[in-house]
Amino acid sequence: MMILVDAMGGDNAPDAVIKGAVRASKEIKSDICLVGNEEIINQKVKEFYGKDKIEEVASNIKIHHTTETIEMEDTPTVAIKHKKDSSMVVRI
Secondary structure, eight states, X not given: OEEEEETTOSTTTTHHHHHHHHXXXXXXXXXXXXXXXXXXXXXXXXXXHSOSSHHHHXXXXXXXXXXXXXXXXXXXXXXXXXXXXXXXXXXX
16 A cells, blocks of 8 residues: 655645654555655755655655645635646645
C-alpha cells in the first residue's frame, strides 16, 4: 500500500508533515509518498536530519514533485481548476 501525503498543506507544513512521515515510516510497513516541492522538502530534510534526500532518512519514503501551491487566499474551486500541479490536486 502507498500512503500519499500532501507535504505542503496544513499548519506547520512542510515541517510537521516531514517529521510525521519519518516517524510513521518506522512504525508502518507501507510506502509513503510526500507530494510537494521536492527542493523545499529536501532542504528541510537537510535541516532536520543532516541528509540530502528523504530516502537517506527513511527508505520507504519517496517524493512526488509538484510546482504549484494552493494558498489560503485562493478560491478553492478556482485553485483546483487552475493549479493542476499543486500538491493538493496531484494527491487527490
